[in-house]
Amino acid sequence: MPKRSFTLLVNQPLTAEQADAFDHCDAFADGSVSYTLGPENPGDRARVPDAGALRELSCDIDAPTLLDAVAQVARDLRLIPGLRAVGVRYDDIVTLEEATQRCGRELARQRKESAGFPDPEPGTGGTEFYSWRGITEWLARIGDDVPETPCDLLVADRALRLADALEDADVAPGTLRSLGLPAI
Structure with missing residues (x-):
């Protein structure tokens, strides 16, 4: 099975407790997902040279498709209290x-x-x-049309962003169905 490499964006920098839970979670034991842990004091995070990296997970996942790989990590991430995937990207x-x-x-x-x-x-x-x-x-x-952003990546990113937007939103089930979404 091919290895899929991507960056998963999370809703917040990992706390020390979340990092500990991540490190002891069987779903992440193979080392295919890594994180950057910032300072314990949230006020000190602004002084981190690349504070955005604190909200990113580097992923190298064996999966049949990129969409399957992103879905696997997003699902497993829910095992860590308070963390969820909110987007995905490829680096240039x-x-x-x-x-x-x-x-x-x-x-x-x-x-x-x-x-x-x-x-x-x-x-x-x-x-x-x-x-x-x-x-x-x-x-x-040379005549080979390859999109700069693969369809799987667009679908995964948009789905995660929508799920994040709906996380705390009060949207009526009928409205969700009208938009073509399952009522939660």
């Missing part, structure tokens, strides 16, 4: 393996054989990283 910077996963075709060989393939990003050290946007532009030039 990828390895060739991640780019291959996204477009469904082998890129390592094509990179060597085809003119115009994007160069690796500068200063990435031993592992070569590429711009996903640059790769999709190259694929379009």
Whole structure:
């Protein structure tokens, strides 16, 4: 089964108690989901260089599709009291393996054989990283239309954002059904 890599956005930075529950939860024991723990005092979080990272989980999940992978982590995250998934994203910077996963075709060989393939990003050290946007532009030039944002990612992100918006909203079941949503 292919590995799906993505960033899951959560509703809040993990507290020390949530991090402890996360670390002892069987669903996350394989290390396929990681988090960044910030300072215990919420007031100190503003001084963290990338405070947004405190609301992100890095995920590398074995699943048949990206949508299945996101759904699995979002479901398992509910095992941690007070945490829930509120969105998902792909980063622009990828390895060739991640780019291959996204477009469904082998890129390592094509990179060597085809003119115009994007160069690796500068200063990435031993592992070569590429711009996903640059790769999709190259694929379009050679006649292979690959969307910059995969459909599975759009569906997962929109579903999680809608679920988050409905979390504390008072919406009548008839209204939800009228919108094509199941009444909760």
